[in-house]
Amino acid sequence: MPSDEEDYIPWIQQFCELFGHDYFVQVSQDFIEDDFNLTGLSSQVPYYREALYTILDYQVETAEDSPQDNNSIPGTANTTATTNTANTSSSKKEAKNELPNKALLAHSAELLYGLIHARYIISKQGLTAMASKFERNDFGSCPRYFCDGMHLIPVGSTDIPGQETVRLYCPCCNDIYIPSSSRYLNIDGAFFGTTFPGLLVKMFPEIENQCRIRINKFSANDFGLKLFGFKVNETSASGPRMRWLRMHPKTDEEKEEYENCEFSVPKWVSDSDMEDANDDDQEDGDDLDDDEDDEDDDDEEENDDDDKTMASE
Amino acid sequence: MADYITDSSSDFTEYWIDLFLGIKGNEYFCDIDDEYIRDRFNLTGLNQEVSKLPTLIDIITDLIDLDSQPEDQRDTLEHNARILYGLIHARYILTSRGLNKMFEKFRNGDFGYCPRINCQLHPLLPIGLNDSPRVASVKLYCAKCEDLFNPKSNRHAVIDGAYFGTSFPAMFFQNFPNAIPIHSKETYVPRVFGFKLHEYSQLNRWRHLQRMKLESRLVKSGINVSNVNGGFIEVEQRQEER
Ligand SMILES: [Zn+2]
Ligand SMILES: [Zn+2]
Numbered sequence: 001m002p003s004d005e006e007d008y009i010p011w012i013q014q015f016c017e018l019f020g021h022d023y024f025v026q027v028s029q030d031f032i033e034d035d036f037n038l039t040g041l042s043s044q045v046p047y048y049r050e051a052l053y054t055i056l057d058y059q060v061e062t063a064e065d066s067p068q069d070n071n072s073i074p075g076t077a078n079t080t081a082t083t084n085t086a087n088t089s090s091s092k093k094e095a096k097n098e099l100p101n102k103a104l105l106a107h108s109a110e111l112l113y114g115l116i117h118a119r120y121i122i123s124k125q126g127l128t129a130m131a132s133k134f135e136r137n138d139f140g141s142c143p144r145y146f147c148d149g150m151h152l153i154p155v156g157s158t159d160i161p162g163q164e165t166v167r168l169y170c171p172c173c174n175d176i177y178i179p180s181s182s183r184y185l186n187i188d189g190a191f192f193g194t195t196f197p198g199l200l201v202k203m204f205p206e207i208e209n210q211c212r213i214r215i216n217k218f219s220a221n222d223f224g225l226k227l228f229g230f231k232v233n234e235t236s237a238s239g240p241r242m243r244w245l246r247m248h249p250k251t252d253e254e255k256e257e258y259e260n261c262e263f264s265v266p267k268w269v270s271d272s273d274m275e276d277a278n279d280d281d282q283e284d285g286d287d288l289d290d291d292e293d294d295e296d297d298d299d300e301e302e303n304d305d306d307d308k309t310m311a312s313e
Numbered sequence: 314m315a316d317y318i319t320d321s322s323s324d325f326t327e328y329w330i331d332l333f334l335g336i337k338g339n340e341y342f343c344d345i346d347d348e349y350i351r352d353r354f355n356l357t358g359l360n361q362e363v364s365k366l367p368t369l370i371d372i373i374t375d376l377i378d379l380d381s382q383p384e385d386q387r388d389t390l391e392h393n394a395r396i397l398y399g400l401i402h403a404r405y406i407l408t409s410r411g412l413n414k415m416f417e418k419f420r421n422g423d424f425g426y427c428p429r430i431n432c433q434l435h436p437l438l439p440i441g442l443n444d445s446p447r448v449a450s451v452k453l454y455c456a457k458c459e460d461l462f463n464p465k466s467n468r469h470a471v472i473d474g475a476y477f478g479t480s481f482p483a484m485f486f487q488n489f490p491n492a493i494p495i496h497s498k499e500t501y502v503p504r505v506f507g508f509k510l511h512e513y514s515q516l517n518r519w520r521h522l523q524r525m526k527l528e529s530r531l532v533k534s535g536i537n538v539s540n541v542n543g544g545f546i547e548v549e550q551r552q553e554e555r
Pocket of ligand 1: 142143144147150170171172173174175
């Protein structure tokens with residue numbers, strides 16, 4: 001149970017106040033106490049039970065706390081060395097002596113908290129807590145000039161801990177960035193997970209609104225390198241070759257093309273099949289028109305419907 | 314300003330340019346040759362941007378000491394000398410010598426690295442959005458994703474973009490074509506429980522279609538875009554984003 005000391009700070013609060021831990025929210029006690037939310041974590045975290053008790057501020061016995069017990073049983077003085085036998089041992093008495101040392105327990109508690117955190121922030125309660133942090137710009141702004149200070153969202157590139165550090169997703173340019181401060185460069189990305197940004201954006205439509213405003217604001221501005229006022233042509237090696245990465249369909253032609261991308265990238269006539277007449281950039285749409293047989297079929301069906309209604313009249 | 318160095322008269326081994334380059338926040342600037350500054354041809358038109366141009370040139374090239382000037386004018390003179398240095402800098406870095414100096418700085422990562430994950434810490438270049446002073450602050454250009462970024466540090470974010478100019482990166486890559494990177498086709502689509510969000514996938518597919526059309530146009534013009542400078546990284550058995 002929590003100690004009675006006046007200056008007692010709960011473990012979770014302490015964790016979240018550590019240097020570089022400001023991306024984390026405090027997971028609510030009742031979320032952690034609901035066993036359902038912790039399904040499967042016991043196999044991922046060494047000294048799971050002790051780690052869980054640590055997070056919840058229960059008194060946990062460590063190897064350092066009970067040196068006498070360790071000494072009284074020969075061969076178990078070094079608890080870490082016997083960890084492997086702990087699971088196989090059926091003796092309660094022996095298992096009781098498999099106490100983690102403080103450093104190991106601290107690590108386990110942080111790992112467990114991180115994994116619970118990743119689950120919490122995709123729950124309704126956690127999502128709301130993270131949304132307020134997002135609003136306060138706790139995760140920083142997109143470094144991209146044309147994103148105009150859009151707030152970022154933490155994301156993991158994998159849900160498996162120990163693989164990659166945390167990254168930041170910008171819902172405006174749909175890209176991921178390295179945190180600007182090195183203090184976040186050892187924060188595990190799995191503690192935020194792969195699902196969080198997508199879910200946040202979907203649950204809070206205001207975010208997509210903010211993006212739309214920015215995208216429209218700069219839609220007329222298609223940046224490209226210039227030399228004494230003249231745009232560098234795309235046929236030049238330093239010319240615009242990456243504009244596609246941030247494009248949005250604007251013209252009717254592009255919007256139609258976008259519609260055709262609903263389930264797959266539409267096939268379009270390759271250069272070898274193209275006629276010389278189609279050489280101009282303007283003819284891009286024609287390449288697609290040649291390829292829109294599927295669309296035509298839809299049109300025909302619609303026409304059929306029209307015919308039926310006509311016939312019934 | 315508090316950090317103006319006006320009390321270094323006794324230490325005449327310190328040159329004005331060295332002091333200027335040593336000021337925190339001035340890491341983006343390179344060292345301009347005295348001969349370039351003293352050649353009036355290179356300064357054509359700059360007398361419209363700063364007053365007392367000849368005095369400022371003498372200050373920058375250490376021909377006169379700021380302390381020899383009337384006390385009430387020193388701050389203004391120092392301030393204008395810095396503006397003048399910036400404006401000359403924008404012209405100098407388009408010259409062969411200036412480009413070479415900036416190339417060294419680019420290689421050292423003096424302008425920082427692209428924060429975009431898929432750019433894998435590609436070094437940045439400073440760029441102005443306007444060639445007139447006091448219009449826009451300096452931005453950073455990544456040649457890998459061809460995008461503009463805000464400098465991380467506030468010290469850099471307030472520097473006038475006109476001190477680097479709009480033409481600098483284009484000139485840089487014209488001179489150092491081998492510094493043009495091979496672009497990555499990798500993109501990111503948000504996932505929820507492992508599934509890509511539908512409309513984000515659709516936009517992503519449309520963008521890849523635009524890229525394929527660009528590649529097709531270039532190939533038709535006889536330009537190779539596979540694993541060459543300015544082209545795209547071809548990954549074997551790459552899964553097209555679906
Ligand atoms: Zn962005
Ligand atoms: Zn980049």
